[in-house]
Amino acid sequence: MLNLQLLPGAISEILASVAETGRLTQGDRYGLLAATLDESLGEEERRAVNRLLRSVQRGRVQWA
Template identity: 60%
Template structure:
């Protein structure tokens, strides 16, 4: 199985984007999946992911079928 590596700052960028748009795109979901599968995440990034997942679960973030919010 190929290893998945996140870009530096990917978690904080994902959080900032989702916070601004209140939505998560297909690209964001792939980034989220990669982050969840990364066993080397620091505690701070893991905490941020947990916050994001709780927000999704509680319906505070809308899941959209767009590939990206960047035009």
């Protein structure tokens, strides 16, 4: 099994970066992957991850 650990504050950093650039970097994508696999992720952070993923689906955020 893959052992991914999300760094504290990573979701906030990803949100700030995407708000500034409108793009998700490869590192951001790995962070989102780790977040989706993290069972201890708080409800607020999980909602933020879901908003980011929906924004990608709708074309508001681009893959870098």
